Amino acid sequence: MAGSVPAIQVDNLTVSYGPVPALLDISLSIPAGQLVGVIGPNGSGKSTLIKAILGFVKPDVGTVQLFGEDVSRAKGRVAYVPQRGSVDWDFPVTVREVALMGRYGNKRWWQDMSRNDYALADRALEQVRMSEFSKRQIGQLSGGQQQRVFMARALAQDADILLLDEPFAGVDAATERSILDVLTRARQSGKTMVVVHHDLETAAEYFDALILLKQRLYAYGTPEQVLNAELLSEVYEGKLRVFAALAGEPIDQVLEDARSSVLSKNKNGDVS
Amino acid sequence: MMEWLTEIHQGQGHLIKPLIVGTLVSLVCSIVGCFIILRRLSFLSDAIAHAMLAGVVGGYLLMKLAFGVEAHVGAMLLGALLAGVITVALVSFVTGASRIKQDTAIGIMYTGIFAIGAFAISMKALGKHIHIDIYHFIVGSVITVGNPELWIAGIVAAIVIPLVIMFYRELQLTSFDPVMAASIGMPVLAVDYMLTGMTSLVVVSGVRIAGVILVVALIITPAASAYLLFDKLSRMIVASAAIGVGCFWGGFWLARVAGASPGPAIVITGTGFFMLTLVFAPHYGLLADWRRRLHAVPQEIKEDVLGSVLRSDEEWVPLTQVMRNVSSPRPLVRSAIGSLIRQDLLDQENGKVKLTMQGRREARRLLRAHRIWETYLDHMGTPARELHGQAHKLEHLNDERTIDYLDDKLGHPLTDPHGSEIPEDFVDFEELEEVRASLLRKGNRAEVIRIEEAARGSGLHAGMTVSTEPRSSDGQTWTLVTDDGRQVQLAHHQADAVFVKLIQVDQKP
Numbered sequence: 001m002a003g004s005v006p007a008i009q010v011d012n013l014t015v016s017y018g019p020v021p022a023l024l025d026i027s028l029s030i031p032a033g034q035l036v037g038v039i040g041p042n043g044s045g046k047s048t049l050i051k052a053i054l055g056f057v058k059p060d061v062g063t064v065q066l067f068g069e070d071v072s073r074a075k076g077r078v079a080y081v082p083q084r085g086s087v088d089w090d091f092p093v094t095v096r097e098v099a100l101m102g103r104y105g106n107k108r109w110w111q112d113m114s115r116n117d118y119a120l121a122d123r124a125l126e127q128v129r130m131s132e133f134s135k136r137q138i139g140q141l142s143g144g145q146q147q148r149v150f151m152a153r154a155l156a157q158d159a160d161i162l163l164l165d166e167p168f169a170g171v172d173a174a175t176e177r178s179i180l181d182v183l184t185r186a187r188q189s190g191k192t193m194v195v196v197h198h199d200l201e202t203a204a205e206y207f208d209a210l211i212l213l214k215q216r217l218y219a220y221g222t223p224e225q226v227l228n229a230e231l232l233s234e235v236y237e238g239k240l241r242v243f244a245a246l247a248g249e250p251i252d253q254v255l256e257d258a259r260s261s262v263l264s265k266n267k268n269g270d271v272s
Numbered sequence: 273m274m275e276w277l278t279e280i281h282q283g284q285g286h287l288i289k290p291l292i293v294g295t296l297v298s299l300v301c302s303i304v305g306c307f308i309i310l311r312r313l314s315f316l317s318d319a320i321a322h323a324m325l326a327g328v329v330g331g332y333l334l335m336k337l338a339f340g341v342e343a344h345v346g347a348m349l350l351g352a353l354l355a356g357v358i359t360v361a362l363v364s365f366v367t368g369a370s371r372i373k374q375d376t377a378i379g380i381m382y383t384g385i386f387a388i389g390a391f392a393i394s395m396k397a398l399g400k401h402i403h404i405d406i407y408h409f410i411v412g413s414v415i416t417v418g419n420p421e422l423w424i425a426g427i428v429a430a431i432v433i434p435l436v437i438m439f440y441r442e443l444q445l446t447s448f449d450p451v452m453a454a455s456i457g458m459p460v461l462a463v464d465y466m467l468t469g470m471t472s473l474v475v476v477s478g479v480r481i482a483g484v485i486l487v488v489a490l491i492i493t494p495a496a497s498a499y500l501l502f503d504k505l506s507r508m509i510v511a512s513a514a515i516g517v518g519c520f521w522g523g524f525w526l527a528r529v530a531g532a533s534p535g536p537a538i539v540i541t542g543t544g545f546f547m548l549t550l551v552f553a554p555h556y557g558l559l560a561d562w563r564r565r566l567h568a569v570p571q572e573i574k575e576d577v578l579g580s581v582l583r584s585d586e587e588w589v590p591l592t593q594v595m596r597n598v599s600s601p602r603p604l605v606r607s608a609i610g611s612l613i614r615q616d617l618l619d620q621e622n623g624k625v626k627l628t629m630q631g632r633r634e635a636r637r638l639l640r641a642h643r644i645w646e647t648y649l650d651h652m653g654t655p656a657r658e659l660h661g662q663a664h665k666l667e668h669l670n671d672e673r674t675i676d677y678l679d680d681k682l683g684h685p686l687t688d689p690h691g692s693e694i695p696e697d698f699v700d701f702e703e704l705e706e707v708r709a710s711l712l713r714k715g716n717r718a719e720v721i722r723i724e725e726a727a728r729g730s731g732l733h734a735g736m737t738v739s740t741e742p743r744s745s746d747g748q749t750w751t752l753v754t755d756d757g758r759q760v761q762l763a764h765h766q767a768d769a770v771f772v773k774l775i776q777v778d779q780k781p
């Protein structure tokens with residue numbers, strides 16, 4: 001990889017909304033064609049990093065370059081799937097219209113959307129198996145379907161870099177698999193992807209490299225380097241509580257049982 | 273007040289200007305209103321309207337004191353426009369420069385600017401020069417509009433309507449997802465300015481009709497009605513325009529019939545229409561909501577119905593039997609059946625029901641959840657007599673992740689504690705899907721795709737086709753037969769480490 005221009009190059013990036021910076025002195029470089037996960041607790045600045053790479057938030061200090069060009073000049077090379085919570089699901093817009101937004105970047109303001117644009121939007125919807133819902137208003141879909149609509153928009157955009165903010169949050173297993181499938185295919189076609197991810201258990205499985213953020217850059221490297229034991233146990237602790245809640249009062253053992261299974265998993269490191 | 277009432281009676285000719293101005297103004301107000309409500313800027317447009325008082329007084333005084341012209345409409349409206357823009361600029365300055373939030377900043381700035389206007393009017397030194405009827409600006413008076421207002425309404429419409437049409441995509445995307453808009457190079461800030469500029473324009477033109485207090489109703493009320501009626505922005509805008517113009521004519525007529533001021537009458541009509549929409553809108557109205565709630569059936573009852581039909585020996589199951597087997601109130605069970613039929617999971621004929629293909633699949637998925645929970649509870653030492661009841665409650669926790677997790681923890685059992693078969697995980701299990709070999713069952717054929725560490729040296733390698741033999745040693749050993757007839761035995765953790773693509777799945781019906 002030496003010598004080639006990185007897809008994303010961040011240098012000394014500091015971003016703040018108020019007196020406390022959301023991101024502090026972040027420097028990293030992501031080579032083209034990688035699938036990179038961003039992990040970190042809530043409020044650790046993951047979304048802010050995404051917005052900085054999109055050029056939406058202005059850094060206090062530092063620069064973001066895409067393929068060697070400053071973000072402000074590299075418009076349209078990045079597609080983006082927003083965090084679920086940041087979308088107005090009551091907005092009067094249908095599934096097909098959202099997918100079509102992926103084509104807006106290729107048009108000057110006086111140009112109409114062409115039949116080709118509609119065709120590309122429809123094809124993107126097909127790829128995520130959402131064609132049959134194209135006339136629905138986006139609020140009338142399940143969480144997983146909503147996520148796939150925005151995936152379709154990003155695909156229709158056909159950008160070199162895809163940024164996804166928690167695409168797997170609150171989706172069912174089938175959707176998670178189909179999103180992953182789309183990501184894998186996108187990588188095969190040479191796209192660079194940065195994905196904010198909340199589930200440490202699957203992080204190692206899904207990504208080539210991980211970025212661990214909490215205001216500062218704590219770690220950036222292979223999943224093995226980033227997911228050290230301390231971190232794992234912390235996250236499994238949270239997962240245990242979820243399971244106890246799921247199973248309800250009648251079986252306290254769930255908790256105990258899951259804990260021992262986790263400990264044994266941790267020991268021999270097999271993820272099954 | 274009586275003056276214009278008698279004017280109307282003298283001849284319809286006097287009505288032409290007010291009607292044209294009113295139509296144009298309500299048209300532009302309700303079009304821009306769509307973006308205002310979607311961006312939650314209603315309060316800002318109200319503030320702009322109030323701040324205009326200062327601009328009107330300023331424009332009036334300037335013309336009067338500097339040129340001795342009385343009540344120059346153009347100057348007053350220009351002053352109003354300027355006051356609106358200054359308000360917006362001050363609001364964004366305050367929110368940007370301090371921790372004060374937008375609603376507070378709006379509240380501070382518009383009252384402050386409004387007060388400057390009120391202060392000037394009440395000052396003895398200035399007040400003696402002011403001979404305009406400020407009342408017109410506060411409640412509006414469409415009847416007295418003249419050529420300047422006609423010009424202004426025409427110009428505002430000629431600016432606003434083409435802008436909305438030309439920059440529809442920009443206005444839509446910056447309202448819906450400004451982050452994406454910025455990332456594809458849309459000038460988000462410029463579009464914001466354009467929208468506040470348009471807001472100031474429509475407020476200025478609307479003030480003559482409804483006055484500073486009520487003008488915001490011309491902007492947001494028709495848009496809000498349209499928002500409840502349509503799912504597409506383009507349709508919402510057209511509908512809002514139609515509703516806005518319709519309510520203007522309705523209100524105008526109401527005012528004539530009742531012998532009252534048109535401004536309030538127009539606003540009353542708009543609000544009345546909104547209330548009707550709120551109740552009767554086909555999707556988002558209260559009535560529709562109430563009907564939906566009436567027909568809503570708890571998911572659990574639907575699942576119980578599916579389970580009871582699946583467990584029956586006959587294909588067509590009498591409704592009476594389903595009612596007997598599902599221990600929920602009868603009306604609920606009946607609506608559950610109705611809802612399942614609408615979802616195409618059940619067929620009904622002559623008082624009997626049958627599972628559709630899709631319904632059978634769903635029912636088997638639930639059966640799998642039930643039996644896996646039972647096996648799990650048994651595993652955890654739950655007494656046998658409690659097994660069914662507990663599993664019956666827990667089976668409604670049937671999301672794939674939970675079930676897959678339990679299935680894996682239990683070593684992918686084939687039967688439940690009563691010896692009944694656990695349906696396979698056919699959510700994953702479709703031909704050409706990629707799964708772990710631990711999910712394979714007797715008779716399945718698959719191609720090996722990838723092998724992880726734990727199963728290296730088992731004699732399998734990528735590209736082989738394998739078929740599956742029955743499980744042995746109490747379901748803990750997987751036996752795969754390769755194309756050249758070799759038998760490979762795998763333990764659970766090894767089978768988990770082999771990824772295969774399904775070639776042939778004999779799904780039992």
Ligand SMILES: Nc1ncnc2c1ncn2[C@@H]1O[C@H](COP(=O)(O)OP(=O)(O)O)[C@@H](O)[C@H]1O
Pocket residue numbers: 017018022040041042043044045046047048049
């Ligand atoms: N628009 C905003 N205005 C003010 N503060 C913000 C804004 N967006 C994010 N923040 C703050 O910045 C920090 C990082 O937020 P974010 O990037 O959304 O974190 P994450 O995505 O990791 O949960 C948080 O403390 C959050 O409160």
Ligand SMILES: [Mg+2]
Pocket residue numbers: 046047048083165
């Ligand atoms: Mg976030």
